[in-house]
Amino acid sequence: MSRKNDKTNRYDRQTLFRDFGTGGQTKLAEGRVLLVGVGGLGSWISEILARAGVGYIRICDNDRVDLTNIHRQAHYTEADAAAGILKTEAAAKRIAEINDGCIVDVFAERITRETIHRAAKGCDLIVDAVDNFETRYLINDFSVKYNIPWVSGGVLEAEGQVMVLIPGKTPCLQCILPPDAEPGAGHVLTLPDSGILGPTVAAIASLQAFEAVKYLSGHPDEVSPYLTKINFWENTVQRMQLANLRQTDRCPCCDQRRFVYL
Numbered sequence: 001m002s003r004k005n006d007k008t009n010r011y012d013r014q015t016l017f018r019d020f021g022t023g024g025q026t027k028l029a030e031g032r033v034l035l036v037g038v039g040g041l042g043s044w045i046s047e048i049l050a051r052a053g054v055g056y057i058r059i060c061d062n063d064r065v066d067l068t069n070i071h072r073q074a075h076y077t078e079a080d081a082a083a084g085i086l087k088t089e090a091a092a093k094r095i096a097e098i099n100d101g102c103i104v105d106v107f108a109e110r111i112t113r114e115t116i117h118r119a120a121k122g123c124d125l126i127v128d129a130v131d132n133f134e135t136r137y138l139i140n141d142f143s144v145k146y147n148i149p150w151v152s153g154g155v156l157e158a159e160g161q162v163m164v165l166i167p168g169k170t171p172c173l174q175c176i177l178p179p180d181a182e183p184g185a186g187h188v189l190t191l192p193d194s195g196i197l198g199p200t201v202a203a204i205a206s207l208q209a210f211e212a213v214k215y216l217s218g219h220p221d222e223v224s225p226y227l228t229k230i231n232f233w234e235n236t237v238q239r240m241q242l243a244n245l246r247q248t249d250r251c252p253c254c255d256q257r258r259f260v261y262l
């Protein structure tokens with residue numbers, strides 16, 4: 001094998017981090033991620049996870065590339081926008097160029113109660129990169145019912161938030177933000193029609209990818225126990241202990257196990 005084709009050292013700089021090591025890298029290669037959405041957050045997350053060495057990513061999206069996406073989304077080019085190709089198609093091509101050791105499985109459909117079982121089959125972590133709460137509540141029901149952790153992220157204007165929800169360990173989304181809560185009740189809502197500064201997306205996506213890497217590499221105890229909100233314009237960071245947000249005895253989802261969105 002020529003030196004050029006020898007890829008055995010590609011993760012050397014990563015495995016040198018002693019808390020991660022070759023053991024973490026091996027586990028990462030065994031990780032199977034369901035990434036819901038390859039728009040703003042999802043495009044960056046898929047790029048970071050593929051570069052880091054996650055072995056399998058199923059990318060779900062049915063949108064096409066548009067010129068208005070490009071200021072904040074990885075992978076996509078002006079040519080992709082002109083051709084109006086599916087984001088999953090462009091993302092899969094790009095990820096294959098980045099790391100041929102990462103299997104990319106394309107699921108070019110919306111995630112709904114009809115499709116989520118097929119979309120999530122065989123995956124051991126869900127990463128939410130969607131722009132609406134209807135899908136997040138659906139993911140939440142699925143996560144709790146089938147005991148699959150998920151990394152949630154949201155962005156709006158110059159602000160974003162990240163949290164990792166682990167069934168049985170943390171609250172669920174309905175504990176933190178009941179569906180009947182007032183819009184904007186202290187949480188970042190991703191709204192397709194509102195503005196967003198490009199770097200906000202890459203920053204929040206990096207935080208989500210970091211938590212995914214910790215979990216998948218066999219370091220669940222290092223996963224952040226906080227709901228973290230950052231406003232990059234105002235330079236403020238807020239952290240709330242997820243454990244304090246649990247609605248024991250009252251949550252219809254994780255306590256009463258009623259999965260109305262599923």
Ligand SMILES: [Zn+2]
Binds near residue numbers: 255
């Ligand atoms: Zn709950």
